[in-house]
Amino acid sequence: MSAGGGRAYIPSMSATPPIAELSDRARDIFRRVVDGYLHDGQPVGSKTLAQAGLNLSPASIRGVLAQLEAMGLLAAPHTSAGRMPTERGLRLFVDGMMQATEPSAEERAQIEARAANRGPVEEALAATTAALSGLSACAGLVMVPKREAVLRSIGFVPLGQAQALAVLVAEDGGVENRVVDLPPGVAASALVEAGNYMTATLGGLTLAQARARIEHELGEGQSALDAAARTLVERGLAVWSEDGARRSVLIVRGQGRLLDDAAAADLERVRELLDDLEGKQEVAALLGAASAGDATRIFIGAENKLFALSGSSVIAKPFRGHDGRVVGVVGVIGPTRLNYARIVPIVDFTAATLARLMG
Incomplete structure (x- = not known):
């Protein structure tokens, strides 16, 4: 399922070029670079691409990579280290190329089981957010209005x-x-x-x-x-x-998942992110911005000022009660190299599950 059809997303308003501006060859190479980077977090070189059945010489591949870099879609962190997508390139991929995959039956069962937690609503929200964190390998976030005390x-x-x-x-x-x-x-x-x-x-x-x-x-x-x-x-x-x-109730679960093996080489970025997550009011304001409408919001890196320094992405989805009013926002935060195609549908399903819980 593409990002543009069958599922509601709010595309970026940035000056990212439309996917139609890329030739078929450039589009194929760009997609392979992004897929490789999102898989292991490493730049992808022309030799790797040449061995992937492109039927192009390394020189031809390098020429296309140079074009994509000139367009601001790819960057070379080191002279001979290969290319990786920029935040602008990731936005183009998410808006125009991503093939979303539905959550598996096991993933849906995990989320629904946590939401069915008997007890105070806040405990069910925390448990569901923890499940979302585990499935996405990100920090899970949920925000709901503070219930008025009697x-x-x-x-x-x-x-x-x-x-x-x-x-x-x-x-x-x-x-x-x-x-x-x-x-x-x-x-x-x-x-x-x-x-x-x-x-x-x-x-x-x-x-x-x-x-x-x-x-x-x-x-x-x-x-x-x-x-x-x-x-x-x-x-x-x-x-x-x-x-x-x-005030709203803001629950954050799974910050430790941001400290994975790939983060070891970028501990300063992770430290910035963890510091940002301590600013509960700012995080709540970000989720509040995602509560307008029904669409999933995807903030990539500097598109959101709060997490610009840490280079992180946020995927957030509002959910509504039985009367149609927004009753909360759920999402995840992690590095920009998220598996967007897998995580976006999981966030969507979690939002639907919490809508039934809060309805």
Whole structure:
């Protein structure tokens, strides 16, 4: 199955030449160089190509390689080391030449078994991401919106004259803390009054429901709270609501798979990549960019600023719930020499599996 038919991909908007600009001979040699490089990560020389049944002399092959290099599709890392695809060349291959292969029955079974993990959704997501990492030999990524907690109780603990710690306890036992600025001269009794009011009024509600109820009651003057306690209630909910809206659950599994034998010669690149993966907000922003539409997104090297220094590729796919809304993004990250034809369909299948899980 080609990258352009039967499966949805978003092609690059870069200035990569269309595949039609290559002659049949150049296209054949280019494909063989890319296939060889993606297989073992090594440049491919003219002698190797001549022995592959091209029915061309090494001199003719070298001439075509030089043309492909002049087009920016191939590069020679050393004078006599052969050629390897550039990021521009990889983009041309992915958009116009790649023959995708469907996941095997065993690969599909592994992903579905992990997604069926009984327990909290986050554990099933982590297990599925770990399976994707193992099958792709990359780091697996999944991001879903943070589920809103159902409130059980809320309290305020003084931290000094100017701040208090707002403590939220959810129905599932989860506890979250936020620092809230106090109004000048607020008394300790106002902290107790605000906590008691919020627990009695908002227990059993989500944050969105709680905020709507508070705004209604305070706006209609239905609350007997004094001014200081009222301010505390408003600030506490505002801090939680703003923070919850910004955050997502980001799960990364399989970073160790980036340290394979081929990475030994390029440890600086791997170090850059591992550093990038520590920037959870930046990774979440990247996956967020991939959530528009239904298509699989493939970012190769410098096409994405976050991983430009590490020379890495990201394959990401959004997945939707039963109501059609995007509920998450799943993908992998690894070196640019990924087996795109095999990994893209595995990411697609994982996204479909997680859509059923989250639906």
